[in-house]
Amino acid sequence: MTHKKDDNxxxxxAELISAYIDGQLDEEQTDELxxxxxxxxxxxxxxxxxxxxxxxxxxDRHTCPADIASMVMANAERNNLLDGxxxxxxxxxxxWVKFLKVASAAAMIVLAVSxxxxxxHFTAREKSYNVxxxxxxxxxxxxxxxxxxxxxxxxxxNLPQKKFATEQPQLLQQQxxxxxxxxxxxxxxxxxxxxxxxxxxxxxxxxxxxxTKIVPWKIAICADMPVLMLIKEQLTEFLVSEKILPIExxxxxxxxxxxxxxxxxxxxxxxxxxxxYAEILILARSDKVRKIYAELLAEQMDNAKLTMSKxxxxxxxxxxxxxxxxxxxYGNIIDKIADYFSLGLSPRARVTTTSVATxxxxxxxxxxxxxRNTNAQLIPILxxxxxxxxxxxxxxxxxxxxxxxxxxxxxxxxxK
Amino acid sequence: MNIAxxxxxxxxxxxxxxxxxxxxxLFAELTERYQDRLYSLAYRFVNDSETASELVQETFMxxxxxxxxxxxxxxFYTWLVRILINCTNSWRSREQHHHQTIENMQNLLxxxxxxxxxxxxxxxxxxxxELTELLWRSIDMLDNxxxxxxxxxxxxxxxxxxIAQVLKISEGTVKSRLFRAREKLRELMFDxxxxxxxxxxxx
Numbered sequence: 119m120t121h122k123k124d125d126n127x128x129x130x131x132a133e134l135i136s137a138y139i140d141g142q143l144d145e146e147q148t149d150e151l152x153x154x155x156x157x158x159x160x161x162x163x164x165x166x167x168x169x170x171x172x173x174x175x176x177x178d179r180h181t182c183p184a185d186i187a188s189m190v191m192a193n194a195e196r197n198n199l200l201d202g203x204x205x206x207x208x209x210x211x212x213x214w215v216k217f218l219k220v221a222s223a224a225a226m227i228v229l230a231v232s233x234x235x236x237x238x239h240f241t242a243r244e245k246s247y248n249v250x251x252x253x254x255x256x257x258x259x260x261x262x263x264x265x266x267x268x269x270x271x272x273x274x275x276n277l278p279q280k281k282f283a284t285e286q287p288q289l290l291q292q293q294x295x296x297x298x299x300x301x302x303x304x305x306x307x308x309x310x311x312x313x314x315x316x317x318x319x320x321x322x323x324x325x326x327x328x329x330t331k332i333v334p335w336k337i338a339i340c341a342d343m344p345v346l347m348l349i350k351e352q353l354t355e356f357l358v359s360e361k362i363l364p365i366e367x368x369x370x371x372x373x374x375x376x377x378x379x380x381x382x383x384x385x386x387x388x389x390x391x392x393x394x395y396a397e398i399l400i401l402a403r404s405d406k407v408r409k410i411y412a413e414l415l416a417e418q419m420d421n422a423k424l425t426m427s428k429x430x431x432x433x434x435x436x437x438x439x440x441x442x443x444x445x446x447x448y449g450n451i452i453d454k455i456a457d458y459f460s461l462g463l464s465p466r467a468r469v470t471t472t473s474v475a476t477x478x479x480x481x482x483x484x485x486x487x488x489x490r491n492t493n494a495q496l497i498p499i500l501x502x503x504x505x506x507x508x509x510x511x512x513x514x515x516x517x518x519x520x521x522x523x524x525x526x527x528x529x530x531x532x533x534k
Numbered sequence: 535m536n537i538a539x540x541x542x543x544x545x546x547x548x549x550x551x552x553x554x555x556x557x558x559x560l561f562a563e564l565t566e567r568y569q570d571r572l573y574s575l576a577y578r579f580v581n582d583s584e585t586a587s588e589l590v591q592e593t594f595m596x597x598x599x600x601x602x603x604x605x606x607x608x609x610f611y612t613w614l615v616r617i618l619i620n621c622t623n624s625w626r627s628r629e630q631h632h633h634q635t636i637e638n639m640q641n642l643l644x645x646x647x648x649x650x651x652x653x654x655x656x657x658x659x660x661x662x663x664e665l666t667e668l669l670w671r672s673i674d675m676l677d678n679x680x681x682x683x684x685x686x687x688x689x690x691x692x693x694x695x696x697i698a699q700v701l702k703i704s705e706g707t708v709k710s711r712l713f714r715a716r717e718k719l720r721e722l723m724f725d726x727x728x729x730x731x732x733x734x735x736x737x
Contacts, residue, residue, distance in 0.1 A: 136713035186569045191559065191565075
């Protein structure tokens with residue numbers, strides 16, 4: 119009880135003690151208080167208690183259990199990509215450069231590849247965008263294949279660069295823009311002097327006949343969205359490369375319009391001529407994404423049947439007589455893509471996807487999981503295809519291991 | 535010490551300017567630098583690690599979004615703390631509706647638990663021997679205002695001026711509020727402890 123009384127008497131000192139602990143008193147006050155503390159047990163006790171509390175609280179340290187940085191950055195990335203959607207909606211050209219910047223910076227992907235990618239008409243049902251559009255390939259059921267067919271000569275010959283350029287003069291016009299775009303990608307410009315050469319190539323997986331002459335090559339891949347999805351989902355594993363080569367040229371070939379509603383927009387970037395890099399941005403509505411597989415499988419089966427290129431068909435027939443179904447299988451298209459990818463090259467390419475709410479580079483399963491968990495969000499999926507430049511000898515190219523590998527992947531991951 | 539500190543702030547300012555100029559990716563560095571310190575505070579605000587993580591995340595997101603509004607008038611961290619407090623307040627008002635009663639009950643329970651542990655049972659008392667446990671329980675029983683300022687000063691080691699900035703009060707108020715908070719906490723903690731030990735000594 120006496121204790122309590124003293125307590126109240128010393129209240130006048132208490133506030134000074136508090137300030138004293140924080141070093142807020144001037145010299146005079148400090149002297150005075152220190153003197154008092156020596157005399158007064160109650161105040162001394164209070165001082166010690168305040169101090170004790172302070173020390174205990176100061177040692178209270180926690181480690182944040184979540185990876186805040188990557189979550190925050192993934193969110194920022196997503197917002198950036200969504201901002202990019204607005205840019206996509208406008209046809210003015212330098213904007214795509216900006217957009218590309220945003221997309222690439224956000225994705226934080228180091229790149230280097232080769233592939234020319236043409237993805238055919240994508241339209242959003244609700245909204246459609248038309249950006250940087252070059253003349254689209256003929257619109258047919260499976261324009262990808264038709265387009266490729268149309269250009270088959272380009273592949274089976276020496277792939278003359280000039281010829282291609284005259285076919286699509288816009289490509290040349292864009293080259294100044296491309297130079298700008300190239301700067302965006304920090305990867306050093308390719309320094310390799312030697313390029314792969316293709317004397318001839320058919321789509322049967324047979325070896326290129328001659329490799330003596332160095333020829334700049336150009337590949338056009340026509341694919342539509344499902345194929346891209348499948349690239350993401352199914353080709354990832356075998357396209358993963360360890361080696362990354364720098365970009366030599368970047369070019370926007372086409373912006374895709376597609377009637378399917380789950381894609382608000384898709385943008386396709388490619389590097390032409392000496393290209394080693396392709397990047398596809400898909401903005402997909404998450405609630406629709408899941409429906410893709412089933413729908414597309416059905417659709418594509420027919421298309422694949424109708425439009426499969428003769429060489430490939432022959433090839434498949436010869437090898438898969440026992441299983442005719444495979445011809446109608448969606449996997450054929452993937453095979454073709456794989457063909458393109460491995461056109462005279464090793465199948466070492468890299469597919470990187472990014473997705474909302476996960477870190478910048480996520481595995482496809484993670485992306486899927488994200489898709490599953492979000493409702494009606496726009497999911498930007500950035501697919502970066504990188505291909506290693508590779509000189510093929512006749513011996514290494516005689517067999518196509520990618521085919522077998524792909525088949526296996528397909529059978530295990532085929533959507534229901 | 536001073537040099538090291540000066541270098542740190544310099545780096546930080548450069549970093550922030552770069553972020554403001556569009557190098558958003560650098561923000562990750564700032565995040566990593568402060569997330570644990572901020573999380574420690576958030577955790578004590580809400581007493582739940584998951585919520586605290588979310589609040590910290592939200593804080594950084596808001597900070598990144600509004601990075602242009604940071605003019606370097608204060609320390610960056612102080613700015614973050616201000617945002618965190620805003621986030622926490624809005625979280626609280628969101629949650630209050632649902633959890634007010636539960637929270638109160640929990641506090642009552644905790645309080646009575648502590649009391650019963652302290653008061654009666656010497657065997658149980660051993661469990662709470664951990665002074666820190668008593669400390670945090672007691673802090674939880676304080677007003678939000680007092681809890682906040684104690685954390686900012688004692689745990690976060692902000693200066694009076696910084697606290698004034700964060701809480702938008704005068705330094706005089708910081709001083710007096712801090713004292714009141716300390717005194718209350720001391721009463722909650724030590725008086726009880728002393729009385730209790732006296733009692734147990736008697737018996």
